[in-house]
Amino acid sequence: MSHVTSDEQCTTDDTLFSDIPVVSHILTPGSSLHPTFLLIVDGVFLCLLLVLALLLFITGGNVHFIVLLGITSCLWASVKWFVHELKQTTLVQAEHEKTGDTKKNT
DSSP: OOOOOHHHHHHHHHHHHTTOHHHHHTTSTTGGGOHHHHHHHHHHHHHHHHHHHHHHHHTTSOHHHHHHHHHHHHHHHHHHHHHHHHHHHHHHHHHHHHHHHHHHHO
16 A cells, blocks of 8 residues: 655646646736636636526526526626726736836936
8 A cells, every 4th residue: 555645646736737837827926817717717607607598498497597697697797807907907017117117217
């Protein structure tokens, strides 16, 4: 019987996901603006909406699925809004850094 320490297990888990750049960069700062990550998030929300719409159809218009569709739609919209605002903030910060650098040079 082989005994694996937690350090060995962590090393093994890290090597399993090191080949996939999206998975390894999800928790790094700024990764929420990565286009592949945003595409995955949109795909997941779309799949969730399709499943809920199918269940709404199968159940004959159950009010619970109508509410869940509304909640999911609002959540998806809020994520899209947050990413948009985050991009705008990043652009403004980059612009301020540029103007700050030019003021220092003069």
